[in-house]
Amino acid sequence: MTLTKKRETRPAPSSWGLAARDIPWEYAPAPESTDHVRIEPEYGLFIGNEFAPSKPRKTFTVINPATEEPLAKVAHASKADVNRAVATARRAYDTVWSRLPGSERAKYLYRIARILQERSREFAVVESMNSGKPIKESRDVDVPLAAAHFFYYGGWADKLDYAFPGREPRALGVAAQVIPWNFPLLMLAWKIAPALAAGNTVILKPASTTPLTAYLFADVVRQAELPPGVVNIITGPGEIGMELVSHPDVDKVAFTGSTAVGKMIARATAGSHKKLTLELGGKAANIVFDDAPLDQAIEGIINGIYFNQGEVCCAGSRLFVQESIHEPLLDKLKARLSTLRVGDPLDKNTDVGAINSAGQLAKVQELVQSGIEEGAEIFQPDCVLPDKGFFFRPTLFTGVSQSHRIAQEEIFGPVLSVLTFRTPEEAIEKANNTPYGLSAGVWTEKGSRIFKMVGAMRAGVVWANTFNRFDPTSPFGGYKESGYGREGGIHGLAAYLDLSGGNGTRG
Amino acid sequence: MATRRPAATKRRASTPSVLKGRAAQPLAATGANGGGRIGVRKTYKLYIGGAFPRTESGRAYEIFGARGELLANACRGTRKDIREAVRAARKAQPGWAGKTAYNRSQILYRIAELMEGRRDQFVAEVMAAEGVGRARATRLVDAAIDRWVWYAGWADKFSQVVGAVNPVAGSYFNFSIPEATGVVGVVAPEASSLLGLVSRLAPVIVSGNAGVVIASETRPLPAVTLTEVLATSDVPGGVVNLITGLRRELVPTLASHMDVNALDAFGADPDEAVAIETAAVENVKRLVRPPSAGLERYDWLSPRAQSPYLIGEYTEIKTVWHPIGA
Incomplete structure (x- = not known):
């Protein structure tokens, strides 16, 4: 890449207390190396701990927004793929994950946190290549925070009984999660960590422009040896996200993205049993x-x-x-x-x-x-x-x-x-x-x-x-049309639990 | 007044139901207190902004007792009445939320005190509305009064249970507290005319929300009497507003209103769930859905019908960060 051009010499801002004379204020290029990163030419859908092409086989190309060059092809999920992913997540919930003690779920989350820390440089580089964000942000913010989320929620998995006085928290079941392209890995962590800690299985759909760290995360799931089907990742355009959240066998829907799409999702889940949380737009x-x-x-x-x-x-x-x-x-x-x-x-x-x-x-x-x-x-x-x-x-x-x-x-x-x-x-x-x-x-x-x-x-x-x-540890989420529900902290946990007290009340 | 009601109830029991709509002895009005005195009937009105207006439409509809006798004419509220009520609620809400929790606690307790004073009147009205016997009605009214007492105590404790100081990994002080969501619409349960309404309304207002209530369509009279209690309980005008009328005319307006922040549709018909929820999407309302099984078997007397988690449905968690440094 030849992005760095020679800059013109310009005076340092007077606010810095330097004399108003020209200083050759230049930075030498300091590119992060990419040679340790392996991006596959093509990624299939990650369902039941296996990568497999979509059916029918269809792909779309993911590019690097800083160079406009292709990075990889990823599977374009079909409705049948959505069904398969939901069925796989359901099976994993019924047969494995819901029967596992919280203390065991916790250890899987800790494993994930540790592997993310171990592979942090790789994640930071791929995140910056795919999203366009500066490496110093992906390296110092996105990736460490993602790992921290898994570490934090890992600790909750076997302490749910202490979190909500007067309630017996139960997992909801299968969670459908749709996330945006601005913090691809971090939003994945915000979604998957509390969902797994609470005992749900998940199907995550990353944004169609930024699926690469999600598929890299799928490899982490395999390295951590999570039971197959607990974490599933599918890619495709917005319509596939709508198919996913509308699927009748989904119990929980979590969405981060625009207010317009959030409203579409709320309409699609209207009248259903699905617990919905939305983290939408802002104008702070x-x-x-x-x-x-x-x-x-x-x-x-x-x-x-x-x-x-x-x-x-x-x-x-x-x-x-x-x-x-x-x-x-x-x-x-x-x-x-x-x-x-x-x-x-x-x-x-x-x-x-x-x-x-x-x-x-x-x-x-x-x-x-x-x-x-x-x-x-x-x-x-x-x-x-x-x-x-x-x-x-x-x-x-x-x-x-x-x-x-x-x-x-x-x-x-x-x-x-x-x-x-x-x-x-x-x-x-x-x-x-x-x-x-x-x-x-x-x-x-x-x-x-x-x-x-x-x-x-x-x-x-x-x-x-x-x-x-x-x-x-800090709850995040909006008032008014910025959505409802919180992510992070003890409040973020509530979004993935059935806290109903029986007798028909939700709360 | 309290002594008249039982007599009225007895008489009503003998009113032939074939006279539905033309009952000779309307209860609400009865006031036949012996000695040939003509009773003074009560006009059942809306409650908006602390005042008791009639519906702007001037329309009314007849309310019948469980045995088919005419009890009263109630206001057939309109979309415009709903909008007026939302305006009043919006105006009143910041002041209500701005009161100290201790103060709100005392005001909710005051509601219980005044209901206790009107206990016989509520018993008579619940008997008439729901067709239950005196013993059952008394239990329902007592539970409604006790429910206010229970929620009154939560006003200054809820934040302590759901709030948090968060140990963030950095040199910041960080805490989360619940705040009232704003204006909350309440579709009151249709069958449980008083206890159902109180069970849904108390958790809405205790945290500082203002409520716009659509009363039970067929059994609105105890709700109207409740507003008379609210009006004299130091609850500021506009904190609770109540509209009577036909639900099909009122619920869509409330559900789609852009200045209503949350909607308790627990008392709505499950068949209406999709329509209500779809209407509520436009401004991303927080929504409590109708239970899929309906409310027929719902036990309002159960302690489970009250919960701090219900208060939580109508609050927002606000998180605040500040750096720590010298």
Whole structure:
């Protein structure tokens, strides 16, 4: 790959306290090696611990979004394949997994966690190749967190009786799980770890653009010697996901993705016995008060919206700045934005990698165009983008009003909309003025204000003086149209258990 | 008043059911208290925003007792009444959720106190509505009162049971707490006119939600009397709103309303489950489904009909992060 171009010399931002003279501020290419990674030319469906082609045999090609070059062919599941996967998961549930003591299930989860740690570099490289995310993020965030999820939930498997007072938790049965392309392995872990700990068997459908780490995980399942059929992975387009969640022998449906698709899934499961949890879109407010620690806030804002190219459901895509600090904050923010390194996801210095697909890039471009047309003022650093691949400059808009599409719609890209406010009440009003309610951020040094704002945010996760932190022990999930149910922590466990108290009540 | 009701009930038992719709002695109105005095009848109204309006449509429908006698005319509420009720609920909800848990606890307990004072009236109305004997009706009413007491105690304990301080792997303080979901629609159980309603409503409001209730279609009168209790129990106006009328006209509006955050459809007809759930999808409502077996054999007197997990159905878990540092 020849993604890294020679950069122009440019002055260091004045905020760094350096003299305003030109410094040759360049980074030598530092690409992560890929020679230890083996990607098969073709992946079959993973059902009952065996890889097998779909029936009828049909494949689609998965590409590297940073180079647009093919990485592998993967099986295109049919309805018959879905039936086979569900039947296999059911059999594994009935004959093996539901009869296994929790203490034994726990050890399988611990095994998986350990193997993920052992093979962490391989997973990080493949994740970055397939998703476009920078290697430093897949290496330092996605893969370690995925392993941590299995480790955390492994410990719950034999302690369920202590988790829910007054209830006798029981596994639900067969779980159908559909996950997005922004955190392919991490979302897999968020789904599979609690499901297995609770005693369910699973069929997971990764996003069609990012199935490779899921199939790599299938190999981990085999190495861990999980009983066949406990974890099944199938690939295909959205329609196959709908077939899966609609299957009558599925007891639990968990979905992470867009609000539009989440609603389709909710309709498809309406009137059924299936327990449903949805983790959907977001349009988080990141609110900065005039007494905020400015340099920390700048880093939080940058991390909030440019982490993973902004392809994050909880991204801090709406920045609310108290009017009195709008100017100094924007100066610092633009300077910091200009230092972000955009390019080869496998380069260890890269901050912003490739957008996951041509389709997503087009969507980002379209929304950015709407921002320009609706009168917001655009700022983009003049960084050099690679010739090939789906890249987009980190972007911010000022002069954004509440009604602009870029302030209303989830962009799912590296685009920040900056708005202003005067009083805490105005910030609350504007921040909550969205159908979404996944996350929010608050920056202020005043403790009592933090708690007022935290309480007022209609959002499931509120970061105060930080942003985009995740942990297996910490529940994550939305209010309003950002979905329902939680993932992570003891609350995430509840989503995979039957906690009904008999007598017909759910709870 | 309490002394009149039993007499009315006895008389009703002898009312020929062939007179359905034309009963000579409507109970709610009866008030025949001997001595030839003409009783003062009660008008059964809606309850919206702390007030008792008639339906905006001016329509009514007849409510019959279990033996076919006419009990009263009830308001045949409309979609517009539902929308008004949602507006009132939305307005009242932040203030209700903003009260201290201790305060909400006392207000729910106050409901029980005032119901106790009207115990005989509720017994008479439940007897008339459900066609049960005095002993059974008394058990149902007592259980409804006790249910308020039980949930009152949860107001300041629920967070402690379901909240958590999470030991994240980093230098952050991280905690999770439950918060009220917002405005919750309740489709009251059709058969259990009082205990069923209380069993579903109490867990909705205890955490700070505001409720919009569609009363039992055929047995709404005890529910209306309950709203009179609520109105004098320090429950702020708009925290509970109750609409009577035909379910086929009301439920779809409530289920699809974009400013209703959650729906308790436990009391709805299982045949309606798909339609209700589909309507609720549009704004991603939290939903409690009707039990597939229906409620015919459901035992509302069982302690299992009350649960902190029901409170959980109408709360959101909020997780907060803050760095730890000097």
